[in-house]
Amino acid sequence: NGDDLLRPLESCISDAERFKGAATLELTCTCGAHFTFGGIQESPSYSVTFSGIHCNGCGTELSSLRITSQLERLIRKHISLYYAGWVECDDVSCGVHTRQVSVYGKRCIGNTGRSVGCKGVISYVYTDRELYNQLLYLESLFDVDKARRQELRPLQDDRDDKSSPDSGEMKKGISQSTLDALAEQNRDTFRAFQSVVQKYFEQCGRRYVDMASLFNFS
Amino acid sequence: PKKYQFRTMRQKLLDTADVLDEQIDSMAKTLQKHHKIPESEFGNPCIASQFSVYCCGRIVPDSPSAPVEIRLNPDSLFLETSRLGGIGQRISIDVQFLSEYSFFPGQIVGFKGKNPSGERFIVEQVLDIPYLGAPASNKTELLEYKTNLDGSSMKTTVLSGPYTPSTKIDYSLLESFVEKLNTEIKPHSVIMFGPFLDITHPSIKDGSIESVPEIQGKKITTLDGFFRAVITPILKKIDSRIQVILIPSTRDSISSHAAYPQNSFERKSLQLPKNFKCFPNPSSFQLNECLIGVSNLDSFKDIKDVNRGKIGEKNRFDRIADHILQQRRYYPSFPGALKTRTGSDGTVEHISGADLDMPYMGLSELYDVLPDVLIIPSEMRYFVRVVKNVVVINPGYFLTGNNAGTYVTLSVKPPNPEGDDDDLTCINDDDQLYIHNIWKRARVDIISV
Ligand SMILES: [Zn+2]
Ligand SMILES: [Zn+2]
Numbered sequence: 001n002g003d004d005l006l007r008p009l010e011s012c013i014s015d016a017e018r019f020k021g022a023a024t025l026e027l028t029c030t031c032g033a034h035f036t037f038g039g040i041q042e043s044p045s046y047s048v049t050f051s052g053i054h055c056n057g058c059g060t061e062l063s064s065l066r067i068t069s070q071l072e073r074l075i076r077k078h079i080s081l082y083y084a085g086w087v088e089c090d091d092v093s094c095g096v097h098t099r100q101v102s103v104y105g106k107r108c109i110g111n112t113g114r115s116v117g118c119k120g121v122i123s124y125v126y127t128d129r130e131l132y133n134q135l136l137y138l139e140s141l142f143d144v145d146k147a148r149r150q151e152l153r154p155l156q157d158d159r160d161d162k163s164s165p166d167s168g169e170m171k172k173g174i175s176q177s178t179l180d181a182l183a184e185q186n187r188d189t190f191r192a193f194q195s196v197v198q199k200y201f202e203q204c205g206r207r208y209v210d211m212a213s214l215f216n217f218s
Numbered sequence: 219p220k221k222y223q224f225r226t227m228r229q230k231l232l233d234t235a236d237v238l239d240e241q242i243d244s245m246a247k248t249l250q251k252h253h254k255i256p257e258s259e260f261g262n263p264c265i266a267s268q269f270s271v272y273c274c275g276r277i278v279p280d281s282p283s284a285p286v287e288i289r290l291n292p293d294s295l296f297l298e299t300s301r302l303g304g305i306g307q308r309i310s311i312d313v314q315f316l317s318e319y320s321f322f323p324g325q326i327v328g329f330k331g332k333n334p335s336g337e338r339f340i341v342e343q344v345l346d347i348p349y350l351g352a353p354a355s356n357k358t359e360l361l362e363y364k365t366n367l368d369g370s371s372m373k374t375t376v377l378s379g380p381y382t383p384s385t386k387i388d389y390s391l392l393e394s395f396v397e398k399l400n401t402e403i404k405p406h407s408v409i410m411f412g413p414f415l416d417i418t419h420p421s422i423k424d425g426s427i428e429s430v431p432e433i434q435g436k437k438i439t440t441l442d443g444f445f446r447a448v449i450t451p452i453l454k455k456i457d458s459r460i461q462v463i464l465i466p467s468t469r470d471s472i473s474s475h476a477a478y479p480q481n482s483f484e485r486k487s488l489q490l491p492k493n494f495k496c497f498p499n500p501s502s503f504q505l506n507e508c509l510i511g512v513s514n515l516d517s518f519k520d521i522k523d524v525n526r527g528k529i530g531e532k533n534r535f536d537r538i539a540d541h542i543l544q545q546r547r548y549y550p551s552f553p554g555a556l557k558t559r560t561g562s563d564g565t566v567e568h569i570s571g572a573d574l575d576m577p578y579m580g581l582s583e584l585y586d587v588l589p590d591v592l593i594i595p596s597e598m599r600y601f602v603r604v605v606k607n608v609v610v611i612n613p614g615y616f617l618t619g620n621n622a623g624t625y626v627t628l629s630v631k632p633p634n635p636e637g638d639d640d641d642l643t644c645i646n647d648d649d650q651l652y653i654h655n656i657w658k659r660a661r662v663d664i665i666s667v
Contacts (some may be wrong), residue, residue, distance in 0.1 A: 028424045064439035066425035072441055072471065076417045079476045080468075082227060083573035084556055085234070098282035099553035101576075103242070103298065103306040105235030113280050113296055115308045128228050192439050199442070203226050203474045 015140055015153040021130065022137035022153075023078065027070055029055035029062060037067075038155035039140070040147035040182050042173030050185040064189060068196050071138060075200055082131045091120025139197040142190035144183035148176075222481040222498045224578055233577035238276070238552070241326055242300035245347070246274035249328040252348040262304040263297060263311075263329070266336030272345070275299045276552070277325045278308060286323070286553050289522045295321060297329070297339060309333065312340045318527030319344060320537055324552030326545060347544040349606055353509040353587045357650035360633040360642070363506040367632040371661075372506055375403055376613045377625040378411035378514075378595035379467065380419075384619050387421045387430050391622060393452050395667060400457045403627065407505055408460055411514050411595045411613075412467035414449050415441060418570050422471070441471040450489050462494045463503070467514045468573045477575040478515050478549065479582050500548040500582055502589055507633055507654050511589030513548035513582070515572055518596035518612060520555040535612070539592065539605040546584045548594070549574070590656035591628065600624045602662040609657050614664070622667040631659040 024036045027046070033055055035045030047054050053062045089096040089108045096108055102115050102122070110118035137153070146152055174182070249272075250257065261271030275297040279290055296308040311329075313319055321327070328345030363372075381392045399408065421427045427444065438444050456462055466473045466480050472488065475481040482496040497503060500513035521538045529537060541550060554572025561567060591609045600614030600623075614624035635642055635652055641659050642652040 030426075062425070063428045064437075065428045065433075065441075065444065068440045069422045069427050070425045073417055073422050076471075076476055077568060077570075079227060080570050080573050081568040083229070083477050083575065084568060084571050085229070085553060085574070085576070087231070096282045099286065099556075100278060100282055101231070101234055101238060101553075103235055103239040103301055105231040107306065109282050109308065111282065113278070113282055113308060115298070115306055122231065124229070124231060131227055189439075196440055199474045200227075203476075 015137075015146070015151055019133065019137040019140065019153045022134045023074065025071060025074060025138060025141060027053075027062060027067060029058060030060055030066075031055060031058035033057040036155060037141060039142065039152045040144065040174070040179065040186065041150075041152055041155060043155055048182055048186060050182065052186065052189060064192065068193060071193065072196050075135065075138065075197065078131055078134050079200070082126050082128070084126075086125040087122050088125050089118060089120035089122055091118060094118045094120050096120075096122075097125070135197055135200055139194050139201075142193040142197075144187050144190050148179050148183045150179070221581060222475075222479065224575075226475055226477045226575060229575060229577060237576050237579050239300050239306075242274055242276055242298075243302055245326040245328065246300070246303065248348065249274060249345050253328075253345060260303070262299065262307075263331070263333055263339040264299060264304045264307040264309040264336075266333055268332070268334060270330055270332045270342060272328065272330050273297070273299070273339075274303060274326065274328045277321045277323055277327060279323060280310060286551075286556060290321070290323065290524050292524055292526070295524070297327070310338045312338050313526075316341055316344065316526065318529050320523045320525040320529045320541070322521050322523040322541070322551065324550055325541065326550075349543060350546060350584060350586065350588045352607060352653045353507075353590060354645060354651045354653050355507045355633075357635045357652065360507060360635045360652060364632045364634055366506070369632065371629040371631050372508070373403075373405040373407075374505060374628045374630075375399065375405040375408045375625060376411075376593060376611065376628060377408070377616050378613050379413040379616060380416050381414060381616050382416070382419065383617055385420070387415075387419065387427050389432075389448060389452055391617065391667065393455075395616075395625075396452060396455045399460070400455070404457075405460060405627065407463065408456065409463045409465065409510070409512065409593065411465045411512070411593075412470040412473075415445055415471040416467075416469045417441075417471045418469055445472045446489055453490060453494070456493070458491060458493045460493060462490075464490075464494060464496045465501070465512050465514050466496075466499050468499075469570060477573045478554075479575065479578050480514075498581075502584075506630075507590075508630055508656055509587065509590045509654075510593065511548070511584060511591070512593045514595060515549045516555070516596045516598075517542060517549050517551065517594055518598050520549070520551050520572065533603065535598075535601050535610070536603050536605050539603060539608070539610040542592070542594075543584070543588060543606055543608060547579070548582045548584070590654050591660070600626070600664050602626070602664065604657045607655070607657050609660050609662065611662060616667055624664050624666055627663045627665060629661045629663075630656055633659070 026034055027037045028034050040048045045056050085099050102109050106122050108118040108120045108122050109115045255272050259272050263273040278296045278298045280294045280296045292313055295311050297311050298308045329341045330343040331339055331341040333339045382388055438447050464483055466483055468476050468478055480499040482498045485494050485496045502511040518538055554574040556571045557569040559567045559569055588608055593611045596612045601612050603610045613626040617623050645651050645653055
């Protein structure tokens with residue numbers, strides 16, 4: 001169970017590391033252009049200005065509803081994928097990948113389908129931890145303070161993983177003073193975007209269970 | 219309701235397994251009691267034996283990779299045992315000696331048969347599952363309902379989303395329907411099923427929902443804001459004398475509870491007046507004496523049975539409704555349905571699904587009694603059938619694609635316990651308790667929008 005693995009305190013991990021596997025937010029503009037939105041940071045496809053998010057292709061500002069509807073659709077797609085309940089066996093020689101669940105839950109039904117033979121352990125493919133992390137990632141995109149501190153998951157990390165570890169001065173793009181100004185100017189709108197993610201956090205069992213387990217040292 | 223206020227997105231495999239196991243064992247108990255089978259005659263169907271035994275289990279496919287979209291065939295059926303009944307093992311079943319059957323994945327069944335070789339359980343007999351009883355009311359209550367209705371029939375209109383065309387977000391058809399509801403149809407109550415704003419609608423995916431003409435000029439920043447600004451005003455126009463019941467869909471954007479069983483909408487946050495009631499999905503409630511069971515998950519589409527004999531010649535919807543009543547669950551399929559899209563590069567994209575929250579599936583059971591009326595909206599063609607004296611309704615969708623669809627009006631003649639017709643059946647003279655016989659007193663009209 002991945003939940004019980006000893007791991008560094010979550011706040012000590014960078015967003016680049018922590019959100020590596022999270023699906024990115026793809027936005028479609030009125031002009032038909034698609035781009036990956038990564039928060040207030042340098043991108044060839046979009047710019048954040050004092051008035052909001054603009055498409056670099058046509059210059060149009062994307063309306064709030066245009067952004068939140070695509071954001072909420074992405075969230076719901078992931079919740080639905082979670083509830084599809086795909087499970088898999090940890091024994092590589094078996095490799096069962098199915099939505100059927102044995103009455104023992106963790107027991108593998110095996111390639112024979114008879115629920116005998118395979119000693120592997122079954123677990124959900126898309127865990128509640130990953131779903132929670134996905135929501136945290138989407139919330140972080142509109143975290144203006146993170147943007148100011150340049151702590152957002154970089155946009156290019158999917159494209160070239162092997163790029164040299166950045167050394168601070170490698171970060172060109174938007175100057176610190178511009179970042180500070182953009183963060184303040186967009187604070188309220190971005191908070192409204194975050195409220196869409198928070199709608200689901202309020203529902204999310206994981207957030208509450210985690211709070212309780214903080215005080216459980218057994 | 220409190221029991222529906224559980225947190226979602228926290229499904230534990232062991233809790234899922236507990237529910238799956240319990241479904242088999244509780245059916246085994248029901249069958250044992252009903253058929254008066256001594257416990258000693260129950261056996262493990264997976265173990266070789268020369269003698270016939272009784273057993274209970276779940277119909278599952280013979281392969282872990284069988285996709286739910288595909289109908290099983292008679293040679294690909296396995297029976298899964300419970301922990302108690304056969305340490306959870308699964309065995310191939312041979313149904314060739316049965317003249318009649320209807321099986322689907324997730325169904326709980328009771329069999330008599332034997333497994334001579336240890337390889338295959340040969341089914342000799344399928345045990346009938348007893349039906350729950352019909353709901354009843356006493357004379358005082360019935361007379362009160364009769365007086366309230368003042369001699370006229372109780373009239374309920376039933377409709378189901380989607381309420382927008384599939385290519386654009388446009389509620390003008392719903393708006394004109396509300397007008398018709400107030401001035402022509404004039405029912406006592408309306409049952410409306412979601413989705414009101416379908417999260418899988420293409421205009422949400424590409425953000426083009428912003429171009430809806432009615433909202434231009436107003437600043438709407440979220441889909442929830444859109445609901446309150448566009449949909450709430452239309453619903454509010456429904457005459458306040460009409461009681462409105464809203465049942466959510468797991469595809470409703472306004473619901474943050476995106477799993478089945480699903481908690482109700484919050485009336486206050488939708489800014490709807492007091493003639494609106496929000497109920498969970500699924501749920502059951504009474505309109506006068508009439509017990510109505512509703513579920514907004516498409517069992518009629520998703521239950522794909524493999525069948526043989528007379529039962530297969532029956533109307534498919536009768537057969538599926540009968541399964542729902544026998545299984546005592548609104549959505550007895552497992553695993554739930556899935557909707558995906560395969561891209562040109564072969565990648566499979568998840569779109570939506572039944573979104574079953576397995577640990578809470580107990581909330582999707584029919585409890586003590588059968589409903590008088592069972593309503594499950596389906597993508598399949600609208601229908602009304604009477605199955606085991608239950609009026610089973612699929613109202614169809616308000617819009618199918620870009621075309622106007624259908625809705626249903628249910629009229630029920632007022633109960634008259636003092637009359638000498640057979641509209642009600644007295645089951646207990648001392649308590650003056652009557653079975654409602656809604657199927658004898660109801661008239662259901664399917665009407666084009
Ligand atoms: Zn553009
Ligand atoms: Zn395995």
